[in-house]
Amino acid sequence: MENKQLSIEELNSEARQIRRLIIRMLAEAGSGHPGGSLSSADLVTALYFNILRFNPADPNWPERDRFHMSKGHCCPLWYAVLSRTGYFPEEKLFTLRKFGSILQGHPDRKTPGVESASGSLGQGLSIGLGMSLASRVDKKDYRVYVLLGDGELQEGSVWEAAMACAHFSCDNICAILDANGCQIDGRCEDVMGVEPLAAKWQSFGWHVIEINGHDMGAILAAYREAQTIKGKPTIIIARTVKGKGVSFMEGVIGFHGRAPTPEEAQKALKELA
């Protein structure tokens, strides 16, 4: 199945639509995590519309590329993208976090297109590693993409996985780091410093690409560069702004895990018009 291959302009427009959906879903749900959903929106939009190989009509197609959202709390973004790419109808999005919904508060395999649960941080890169090893056993050429958060890097298990991905030379793994610099209790540098990110990943044996995570051209170029790297895994360290796209959410720690009020949602949607 071929991607739509949108132009950069179209991707930016699509990402804006997805941000609008995120705001509407969270306002309807009354809880959830807007900050990180908005900061990684451009990265995930570009991936699904121009890079990832998948078939919404056959979510279990064995040849599909794998995407796993290790920072599971940003699932409103994932759900919006899955809906926009045809996995389920848009109206389902507004059942987010409600009883009986296929869209749980954190990812669950009930959702078409979701490969594995997440929500407990620090497990996703290991899951991606398992998917990569399976491709080796099965001699398949799919690629594996894992979205990580920078606060998440404080989980030691991420580094167990980082070490192993390099040890096993998993060059079909592309980790995407949404480095928005914020976590629940404050700036990462204040809570528990994670820098220097590029040097850390390089020293673990990874190919590192550092970009502005809101520059569509740079995002696409990074994904394409990652596809050419042999013998080692790649990480795209994407410098992002938490709450990107909504002026009063940008860089505001308080919007890590608080949904917008109806008034805030109206204001946000005007900005994203």
Add this chain to the structure above:
Amino acid sequence: MAEQLYQRDAYGQALVKLGSSDNNVVVLDADLSSSTRTNLFAKQFPERFFNFGVAEQNMIAAAAGLASCGKKVFLSTFAVFASGRAWDQVRVSISYNNFNVKIVATHAGVTVGPDGASHQALEDIALMRVLPNMNIIVPADAPQTEEAIMAAAGIPGPFYIRMGRSKVPTIENKEKFEFGKAQLLCPGDDAAIVACGLMVEQALWAVKSLAARGIRARLINMHTIRPLDKEIILKAAQETRLIIACEEHSVFGGLASSIDEVVAENFPVKVIRVGVHSRFGQSGEPEELMKEYHLTGPDIEKAVLAHIAQK
């Protein structure tokens, strides 16, 4: 004297058999492959074996990733690490996802011996038993270990299979292993001894010794802890009115607790717990430790004698 065999040898050999017949089987270990015997599989099928080093959390979540792609995953390490070290990974990535991952834990219980308390898992059944979707088998001896591994391989979903470090005698057992269905090894209506793992051998000793005193104790090999064979428990409760639960594990959360839950809800009778009573293990030879923690045949016999009069 019955033949003494390592359960982990039987496990390693079973893996090789499975590997030959099913290309989908992959095996993971965390730097203990010579102890757990997954090295037998590694030697035969190096392209389907992955050593994760000393990183159990990564191994267990990676097992989930492999299973999500349709692989049948067996992973091994010591029981302390397989259950406790990476419990959150087992919970979220394996149990919640209901993935086809078989956690095969070796070196459980005090019979680990000289390595001492840090390496003697006495809580692992409890930790695994509370997880939805998790199936638990504690085979009694080496032949039953092979049967259990083969059975688990044919049933999709997460399993925790537990065995010890030491050689164990092969028990006289004419019944075929059936997952989820306990084995009645000896008939008797005076008391029911329900045991798992190497405690089955101890219980057999107690049954014979009690018989010499004219007491007919029933012996049940409860190899599957979850799902528990409730029928055989209730029948034993009704027909004997006294159950002795025997496990090389804490008396909290394991076999005894499983039995308690069934009888308390359906047919309350006394359940006496022969197991480890809220203590850590310690260094020593397996036989010394079995005595110290009151896990021997004579301990089981004593429990029966102490309670049979009050039935």
